[in-house]
Amino acid sequence: MEIPPHFHVVETAGWLVNHRMNSALPGYLMIGSKTDTTDLSDLSVNALAEFGPLLARAQSALKQELNAQRVYIGRYGHTPGYPIHFHVIPIYDWVEELFWKDARYRLLANFAEGPGETATDGAELTLFVWREFCERAIPPPITGPSVSEAIQLLRDTMVFPAL
Numbered sequence: 001m002e003i004p005p006h007f008h009v010v011e012t013a014g015w016l017v018n019h020r021m022n023s024a025l026p027g028y029l030m031i032g033s034k035t036d037t038t039d040l041s042d043l044s045v046n047a048l049a050e051f052g053p054l055l056a057r058a059q060s061a062l063k064q065e066l067n068a069q070r071v072y073i074g075r076y077g078h079t080p081g082y083p084i085h086f087h088v089i090p091i092y093d094w095v096e097e098l099f100w101k102d103a104r105y106r107l108l109a110n111f112a113e114g115p116g117e118t119a120t121d122g123a124e125l126t127l128f129v130w131r132e133f134c135e136r137a138i139p140p141p142i143t144g145p146s147v148s149e150a151i152q153l154l155r156d157t158m159v160f161p162a163l
Helices: 045-066 093-101 103-113 122-135 147-157
Strands: 008-011 015-019 029-033 070-074 085-091
Touching: 008 147, 015 045, 015 147, 029 045, 045 070, 045 085, 045 147, 070 122, 085 093, 085 122, 093 103, 093 122, 103 122
Parallel strands: none
Antiparallel strands: 008 015, 015 029, 029 085, 070 085
């Protein structure tokens, strides 16, 4: 699948970082390999060497530029036709507040932690982000920069020198 250029954030020799196309959550990034493989072991040494610093730069930019409280990084899915890619999901304080205000998700947190507990984990917040900001026709209101403003902020911040 071709990623439209207005979603591109930064590109290295081996990777493309783009904003997730169907996400209304500002700063939800995808880091995808330019090599058509679903296996890290198929990547070149140079692509693998770029990967760690690229993840660190993405996390740092989301925290410093967009004030993400946490950043979840994971690999999900295995759809044919998509090279290996990683989700980089910012969790802002206002996202967590929306989570706690939604009774449907509070049930998850209470079930996971036991009666009277108020903790949650990354899986529950990731589910919340996917359902509410990626799949819902009308997502919750955001606080802070829009998706397009976040993309520009991240472009300005995540300049990545060639290795």
